[in-house]
Amino acid sequence: MRIPINHRFTNLITHSSTRHISTCRAILLPSFGGPHNLQLHHNVEIPPLKPHEVLVHSRAVSINPLDTRMRVGYGRSLFERLLPIILGRDVSGEVAAVGADVKSVSVGQQVFGALHPTAIRGTYTDYAILSQDEVTAKPDSLSHVEASAIPFAALTAWRALNGTARITEGQRILVIGGGGAVGFSAIQFAVAAGCPVTTTCGNQSIQRMLAAGAEQAVDYLSEDYELSIKGKFDAVLDTIGVAETERMGISFLKRGGHYMTLQGEAASLSDRFGLTLGLPAATAFLLRKQIQYRVVNGIEYSWIFMRADIEGLTEIRKLCEAGKMKIPVDKTFPITQVSEAHEAKDKRIIQGKVVLEFD
Numbered sequence: 001m002r003i004p005i006n007h008r009f010t011n012l013i014t015h016s017s018t019r020h021i022s023t024c025r026a027i028l029l030p031s032f033g034g035p036h037n038l039q040l041h042h043n044v045e046i047p048p049l050k051p052h053e054v055l056v057h058s059r060a061v062s063i064n065p066l067d068t069r070m071r072v073g074y075g076r077s078l079f080e081r082l083l084p085i086i087l088g089r090d091v092s093g094e095v096a097a098v099g100a101d102v103k104s105v106s107v108g109q110q111v112f113g114a115l116h117p118t119a120i121r122g123t124y125t126d127y128a129i130l131s132q133d134e135v136t137a138k139p140d141s142l143s144h145v146e147a148s149a150i151p152f153a154a155l156t157a158w159r160a161l162n163g164t165a166r167i168t169e170g171q172r173i174l175v176i177g178g179g180g181a182v183g184f185s186a187i188q189f190a191v192a193a194g195c196p197v198t199t200t201c202g203n204q205s206i207q208r209m210l211a212a213g214a215e216q217a218v219d220y221l222s223e224d225y226e227l228s229i230k231g232k233f234d235a236v237l238d239t240i241g242v243a244e245t246e247r248m249g250i251s252f253l254k255r256g257g258h259y260m261t262l263q264g265e266a267a268s269l270s271d272r273f274g275l276t277l278g279l280p281a282a283t284a285f286l287l288r289k290q291i292q293y294r295v296v297n298g299i300e301y302s303w304i305f306m307r308a309d310i311e312g313l314t315e316i317r318k319l320c321e322a323g324k325m326k327i328p329v330d331k332t333f334p335i336t337q338v339s340e341a342h343e344a345k346d347k348r349i350i351q352g353k354v355v356l357e358f359d
Contacts, residue, residue, distance in 0.1 A: 021046055021055070021096060026125035027338050028084040032073040035342035038087070038124075040335075046127050051101040054135050056111060059093040059144035060332075061123045063354045064152050064181070068345055077270040077278060078118060088123035089115045089306075091130070092138055092147035093358075102132045104310075110138040112317075114151035116308055124338060126358060133310045139320040149327040149353045150320065151313065153181035154189075156262065157237070158312035160304045161189050165235040165258040169194035172231065174252055177239035178214065179205035181327050181353055182262060186237050187212050188325050198229055204351075208328070226251075233257060237304070255298035264303030329353045 026044040031037055049055055067087045070079065079085055092112040095105050105111055113135030115122060121129060138147045161167045173190040177183045178199030190197045191213030199209050200220040209217035218228045225248065234257050236249035241263025249259050265285055270278030286303060293301040319325035330352030333341040344350045 021127060024126035025335070026086050027088075027335065029071060029087055030084040032071065032076060032080070035071070035339040035346060037071065038339050038342060040338070044125065047121070047129065049097060049099045049129065051099040052132050053099045054095055054102055054105055054111070054130050054132055055097040056091055056093045056113075056128045056130060056135065057096040058091050058123060058126055058128050058358050060091075060148035060358065061088045061128075061335075061356050062090040062149045062152070062329075063341060063345060063356065064089055066117060066152075067122075068342055071342065073271070075118075075267050075271065077267075077275050079120070082120050085120050086122040086124050088125075088128075088356075089117070089119070089152040090148045090150070091115075091123040091128045091135075092144040093128070096127060099132075104132050105135060105137065110140075110144075111135045112138040112142075112144075112147040112151055113313060114155055114306070114308075117306055124335065124356065131308060133308045134313075136310065136313045136317055139317055141323070142320055142326075145329055145332055145355050145357060146326065147320075148355050149181070149329050150185070150316065150325065152306055153327060154185040154316045154325065155309060155312050156182045156304060156306040157185035157189055158309065158316065159306055160237050160260045160302075161186055161193075161235065162312065162315075163309070164260055164302050164304065167193055167195055167235055171195050171234035173197045174229070174233040174236045174249065175199040175214075175239070176236065176245050176249055177201065178209050178217065179351075180239050183237070183239045184208075184212065184327060185325070186239075187214050188319065192319055192324050198233070200225060236260065238262070250293065250297055250299065253297070253299045256300075258300045258302065259293065260302045260304045262304050264305065266303070327353055329355050331355075332357050334359065 023043045025042050028039050095107050095109045173195045175183045175186050179201035187197050197214045198216040199214050200218045203219045206217040232254040233252050236259045238245050238249045238261045241261040266282040269282040290301045293299050331350050332355045335356045
């Protein structure tokens, strides 16, 4: 039996390039809940490619915080009616087929990339589908495991520093929570751009932050950051996004600077009130904050979300090739042990990046 991800979704796909693969293995999430809600199916239908899409034979995919949050119901206002869905955003593998309009990559090429946060058909599958703007050549210097850990987090950091703050050489950058994948990517981006970087992180991450080029790494548990961190900053990326870190970030910004948080309220308000009421409420909430901080503090306030950006992905590849961008992988699991991998992340048995490998 062929199992479509969702008839309402697959029926929207138009036919394009010819290929011989029609089904594959995939990890389906039929309902929200714990790690054991993730189910391995062996005969899941692969939708026909659109002209701008690329079919990637997956070799490794990473687990992002978004995956574990979606599994328990984050974004249910959008995803619940589309269940079962496939989780996963990052992927590294080989091009198996391309749509009629794709010119940037070719069949057989080693690639890596990441899907948009709202994608229904994710990358926990033997064959992932990405648009041509979401995938590029994999750096030869990286294995598939190493490459799969990078795109989603790095593109989120790129969106903040280059798309929103538009950092330039010499500007001072503060990264709150540099120990995570997005924070660590932001540090490496800023250093590569010639920007002095200060970060907060756990004690176990301090040496890694300094080795990556941060001028100062402050242990947020044992040090008084208000005394330890000196001066003002042109941009603050807050990967934690609680009230205390927001207050901290705002207090360290120069007038005209940018405060950026990963913890926007659009999904949570939509989940709480539904899309019809939640999205307008989120827009109003964001606008109020932007006006408040612009008037009182003279700074810009933004919610940061990853989005497809071929310019950013190309820059990430170049930094990887130059040895200036890498996200350490703490542990790998075979794709058949996806439930165990999610459980390890839920229980914080593994603090760092976890990657799922395909045989």
